[in-house]
Amino acid sequence: MTSRTEPGPDRPDPGLSVLVGERRQLIDIAYRLLGSLAEAEDAVQEACARWYAMSRQQREAVESPGAWLTTVASRICLDVLGSARARRERYVGEWIPEPLPDGTQWLHGRPGAGGDPADLVTLDESVDMAFLVVLESMTPAERVAFVLHDVFQYPFADVAAIVGRTPAACRQLASSGRRRIRAARPPVAPRVREEEARIIREFKQAWEAKDIAALVGLLDPDATMTADGGGLAGAAPRPVTGAERIARYIVGIGDLAPGMELLERSVNGRPGLAARRGGVTVTVAAFGLSGERIAQIWAVRNPEKLGRWGG
Structure with missing residues (x-):
């Protein structure tokens, strides 16, 4: 033998x-x-x-x-x-998913990261910040079943082997995840990126001008702003709700941070803003729109989540 x-x-x-x-x-x-x-x-x-x-x-x-x-x-x-x-x-x-720049605005990567995020992650609608935030509300098993099946088209038999449940159970998990997505993101008419970018640009200009009335006009009356400082940067500990409260809050931020520069940037593949101070990115903001108004703002200030944005 x-x-x-x-x-x-x-x-x-x-x-x-x-x-x-x-x-x-x-x-x-x-x-x-x-x-x-x-x-x-x-x-x-x-x-x-x-x-x-x-x-x-x-x-x-x-x-x-x-x-x-x-x-x-x-x-x-x-x-x-x-x-x-x-x-x-x-x-x-508050905890917000890590925001990603696109390849054209890549500044420097995490040591050993091996390139810019656009070479690592496909920036499609399934990395839209609003989508990722809803994924955070799912249980771990729901999230895995939904992402693998609905986003990446893996059959439930394969998902079952990963999650450790039956294909039928995984089908139910994915269905539950789908309901969460539908509840949090009601269908809206398709909007071109140029239109989104115009609204965010007007918001930026109103912020720079400290024009509270213009900011309120761009925000949905029931808008919500969530900030993530992670205890490492100043941020509202709870979401700020209401157009006027948000407008006054962000104008106040500008007063406390003289020299801050606002830049139009793609955030997870959609129009957003980045704030830089002293050459360092201190905030990245993603937006969720409802009609012609901004309904959600997610502002990431935790420096551990901004390393890919330079500074």
């Missing part, structure tokens, strides 16, 4: 090209599951580490390395989501 010898070091790793080719898809999935590009990169790195922790024979026995990596990365995300719920209960103030 002869034993099988381990392949020589000159023999190509059967999964190396898959790791390279699947990286963006894996990051795409992990970012939508976790709402943090830093955590998404860590989850994908851990999945790759587990791949190489197996023997060469074990890796060669994997029929589809891409499917294997997706399953492992998604399970890691599911575990992270479970612990994140407890961590976010201890988070100082």
Whole structure:
């Protein structure tokens, strides 16, 4: 009886090209599951580490390395989501997903991040800040089932193997997630980005002019502004509601931060604003519109979430 010898070091790793080719898809999935590009990169790195922790024979026995990596990365995300719920209960103030710039405004990356976010994450409607915020309201299992099936079109049989439930149960989880999305984001008429950009530009100009009346006119009467400072930057501890309250609040911010520069920027693929002071990005704002008015503002001030915006 002869034993099988381990392949020589000159023999190509059967999964190396898959790791390279699947990286963006894996990051795409992990970012939508976790709402943090830093955590998404860590989850994908851990999945790759587990791949190489197996023997060469074990890796060669994997029929589809891409499917294997997706399953492992998604399970890691599911575990992270479970612990994140407890961590976010201890988070100082409100928690908002990490905002992403597009490739044209990339300034510098997190060490070892390997390029700009546009090369890592597909900036489509499923990374719209409003969409990500709704995902935060889902249970970990709901979020995984909904994202994998509805966003990435994975069959429920595959989702079941990741979540550890039956395909029928995963179908119900995804359906529940779908209802949350519909409830939080009622259908609106399609709007071109140029129109969105015009509204945000007018908001920026009114903010710079400290024109409270103009700001109120651009805001929905029941608008909400949520700020995330993470205890590392000043931010309202609770959402600010009402057009006039929001207008007076942001004008007050400008008074407290002389020299602040407002820039029109794409945030998660949609028109937004970035505030810089002394060459450092101190706030990134994403917007949700209802008709011709701004209904939601998500202002990220936590510096740990702004490293990709420069400064």
